[in-house]
Amino acid sequence: MALEFEVTARVGAARRGRLTTPHGVIQTPAFMPVGTLGAVKGLGPRDLEGLGAEVMLCNLYHLVLRPGIDLLEDFGGIHRFNGWSGPILTDSGGYQVFSLSELRKVDEDGVTFRSHLDGARLRFTPADVVRWQARIGVDMAMVLDECPPWPVEERVARASLERTLRWARVARAADATGIGGLFGIVQGSTFRSLRERAVEELVRMDFDGYAVGGVSVGEPGPERQLAVEWSTPGLPEDKPRYLMGVGYPSDIRHAVEHGIDLFDCVLPARSGRHGLLFTSGGEVKIKNARYKADPGPLDPECRCSTCQSTSRAFLHHLMRQDPITAKVLCTVHNLRFYLDFMADLREAIAAGELPHESSQPG
């Protein structure tokens, strides 16, 4: 089965859509909570469902390391393993290979590296990465890409992009039976001509969806936003677009305005675990002493179970005295904040307008 993507409303380049996958429908623009190893830290699959998430992201690099593709295939796929019955998108692991692993060596046919966990020697090739994602039955798979750091010289970025494009061709030719849809990844760092060339080549390969990668790697915000602006105009209107690893609500809103449909970021969950909370009134650092006796809800406008049942003072108390509980309650709130933020954007597009910048936090 292929993905089906229907755009139901537009405002400028922004689109409101419906993405149908083998495991269900996703209302777009959508935020995908990150469950690297199969779960969002602190939340079971039922908890994630209860939050209203319609899709989750897992990471191939980490899943290859543990529990391994063989085990996931024996289970009948990743959904049977982790108990999440909705759509799953896996990143190819390209970013992790280039950011986490050791003794990395790239050649024309793939990348050889040592696991950051135990030093075991591993090799990823563009075809293997597609086949692995097919064997575990993901709804949306990513091609293997090379993700250069920032900043990078144009010459280096160009050579890297050309290899990424050759790998994309190999990936596109691989047997993807079992995958809902395969996404090409637009690289090219912060160089307009490279981004535009990537789009042109990838579109020619006719992927089921397109990701914008190589952002959130340390570049300043304006460079990140330009990379999005250069990467989206050439993409086909009838395919879903995914901006990888971004980010702050302001960056998400900007990208939605430029036609991005899917997002993932560790920020809400990771910030939540550290007590940094996104609220309708701005950021709250709950460990701060000013919240010690604050009887109000974390965010009076939020309907998550944390805001509906507990106080800022209780979260402050737990963050210091019972961190596991605090992490869970704060993760729940931050994910709900992101999911609600996306719902507001979808509603605004459907209503023919985007929210006023000033009314949005972040």
Add this chain to the structure above:
Amino acid sequence: MALEFEVTARVGAARRGRLTTPHGVIQTPAFMPVGTLGAVKGLGPRDLEGLGAEVMLCNLYHLVLRPGIDLLEDFGGIHRFNGWSGPILTDSGGYQVFSLSELRKVDEDGVTFRSHLDGARLRFTPADVVRWQARIGVDMAMVLDECPPWPVEERVARASLERTLRWARVARAADATGIGGLFGIVQGSTFRSLRERAVEELVRMDFDGYAVGGVSVGEPGPERQLAVEWSTPGLPEDKPRYLMGVGYPSDIRHAVEHGIDLFDCVLPARSGRHGLLFTSGGEVKIKNARYKADPGPLDPECRCSTCQSTSRAFLHHLMRQDPITAKVLCTVHNLRFYLDFMADLREAIAAGELPHESSQPG
């Protein structure tokens, strides 16, 4: 408002009952999940409610240390602070003073000690302990008791018991306005005559409920069961009875058969966090390699969200790779197991029989 306790069915000494408190009704025999600092580790108040818990236990010793009685009173009580809207029982902290604190010095009027957290000097008196529980508005409060270790000489146990009884008299005379009901605590270690004397004296003081304390302090199982058997027969039939800190399902069943109505124990939550799970098929140590590829649910007979959505292999994977999530999912299961176990006992009593010993784990 006082507690109201109605026995609705009996089998031998075992009772099925309804305990009405200012914050709601508890079906007994009941298990009270332990939320020392206001929350069961890893679970928000809504999660606990979702599990079917009807009452939770918090600990005065810990709450006095942080966030402090003043803050809880300013909040309008502990329920407003932690967001749990059902009944709350607080232990007086006697056990913690005698097991956790340092430089402890008992005198006729109370106990002076240093906080196990920061060495701050604190003093608990029988009247203060009642007033603190009144100020934070608990449904069931415990008197301050002295909890001797095991083993202890009869002479020492007798002197300790006499002081505990004098303290109970002081507590009974204190202003308990704001408390649903005040419980006396039967001490006496593993000495029959002391247990019986404690019961006689406490009943004369006419408490709203009676706790059996001084068990689960290291004594062997048969001694623990005898302490229960010696402590219960003299207690009034129309008042709730609470066995403190017990324990394994087999001990709970034994105590229910001897007329105990309320239980608390850290065992299910703490074991869950360590990957030791109670199931209908016996104990499961989920970290064991045999579960690495086990696709079955943790307990096929359990309806908790963990068993309904995930596999043993996924829990095994999480326990090694993502401990926060594993701890939450395993705590959910173990608490549900205990709550279901109590529901089965209640049903058996209502049906005129207790479950066959062989059909019960633990």
